[in-house]
Amino acid sequence: MLKTKDTVLEIDNIVKEFPVGKNGKMTACNKVSLCFEKGKTLGIIGESGCGKSTLMKIVMQLEKPTSGQILYHGEDITKLKGEKLRQHRRNIQMVFQDPTTAFNPKMKVKDIICEPLLNFGLIKKGEKEEVAKKYLEMVELPAEFMDRYPHNMSGGQRQRIGIARALVLDPEVLILDESTSALDVSIQKNIIDLINKIQKERNLTIGFVCHDIALVTETSHTVAVMYLGNIVEILPGHKLSKLAMHPYTKALMSAVFDLNMDFSQPIEEINNDISNKIDNINACPFRDRCDCAIELCSRRMPGLKKVSEGHYVACHLDFTV
Ligand SMILES: Nc1ncnc2c1ncn2[C@@H]1O[C@H](COP(=O)(O)OP(=O)(O)OP(=O)(O)O)[C@@H](O)[C@H]1O
Numbered sequence: 001m002l003k004t005k006d007t008v009l010e011i012d013n014i015v016k017e018f019p020v021g022k023n024g025k026m027t028a029c030n031k032v033s034l035c036f037e038k039g040k041t042l043g044i045i046g047e048s049g050c051g052k053s054t055l056m057k058i059v060m061q062l063e064k065p066t067s068g069q070i071l072y073h074g075e076d077i078t079k080l081k082g083e084k085l086r087q088h089r090r091n092i093q094m095v096f097q098d099p100t101t102a103f104n105p106k107m108k109v110k111d112i113i114c115e116p117l118l119n120f121g122l123i124k125k126g127e128k129e130e131v132a133k134k135y136l137e138m139v140e141l142p143a144e145f146m147d148r149y150p151h152n153m154s155g156g157q158r159q160r161i162g163i164a165r166a167l168v169l170d171p172e173v174l175i176l177d178e179s180t181s182a183l184d185v186s187i188q189k190n191i192i193d194l195i196n197k198i199q200k201e202r203n204l205t206i207g208f209v210c211h212d213i214a215l216v217t218e219t220s221h222t223v224a225v226m227y228l229g230n231i232v233e234i235l236p237g238h239k240l241s242k243l244a245m246h247p248y249t250k251a252l253m254s255a256v257f258d259l260n261m262d263f264s265q266p267i268e269e270i271n272n273d274i275s276n277k278i279d280n281i282n283a284c285p286f287r288d289r290c291d292c293a294i295e296l297c298s299r300r301m302p303g304l305k306k307v308s309e310g311h312y313v314a315c316h317l318d319f320t321v
Helices: 052-059 082-088 109-119 125-138 143-147 155-167 185-202 213-219 237-243 247-257
Strands: 007-020 024-037 041-045 067-072 092-095 173-177 205-209 222-227 230-236 305-308 311-313
Touching (some): 007 052, 024 041, 024 205, 024 222, 041 052, 052 205, 092 155, 109 125, 109 143, 109 155, 125 155, 155 185, 213 237, 237 247
Parallel strands (some): 092 173
Antiparallel strands (some): 222 230, 305 311
């Protein structure tokens, strides 16, 4: 995935290893490179344990990478420390899966929304009501909600407060890590519509991590497919079902879109034992589950190759024939 003049944030060759046992290690992200474009949504999909959240935590500076860089407008933010890092945090904000756990239950909505601004000394206490009203309006909640406590709200309403709080510092990039997964389908749709609306209004750049492939397809301009720490395919979101080429992406898609699927049969589970698989850097990580695997797949890791504009696949199969 190539950097363009509109690239805001670049994940550059990120490796994240976690220690396992006494001397072992597990690679949660293996040389991942991705670009976030101004005003666009980059969706990241893949089964549980493939490394999506770890990657987003590195982007958010909640985890340090083992190697690689995160470039925000060309500056490596993994090297930032102290006040520079604190100030940088305003640029990239995150909405968590369950905002309830992130909120102080003793704080009123207006305090929750305004806390980041007060922390940065950007408003005075007397301005809280005015700011809370503006942001409640943005997330389509009535102004009276400012005096409520989080436990007096529904899950969807709480998530709207989470979005308001994340946007109050006017970040350029918003990371949504399974931010709608805990909600009912109809509420999910409302939240996604709201995020799409805010994205257009603010030209917001979004990173969208989600299990729901249909939702990602609908929302993301570009989708990156992750398997055992590796990006195996990158393609335009709205063409995901039509253009998917990597055998893993196709398997994911068929599990979602095949209406003739026999649901009485168990869906094949991901092998979560990542540790001994991913560290074989001389092989394709998907080879053991791939019906199309050839001899080369066991001895060489395929790199991402461009197959058409905005479409990259990491597979030894020849897609030109
Ligand atoms: N702090 C940690 N220490 C050790 N291993 C970790 C740590 N954090 C994550 N992992 C491992 O790294 C791998 C990737 O985890 P991660 O949470 O990034 O996956 P994910 O794709 O976001 O999964 P999910 O969708 O279930 O949240 C997993 O095997 C996980 O067990």
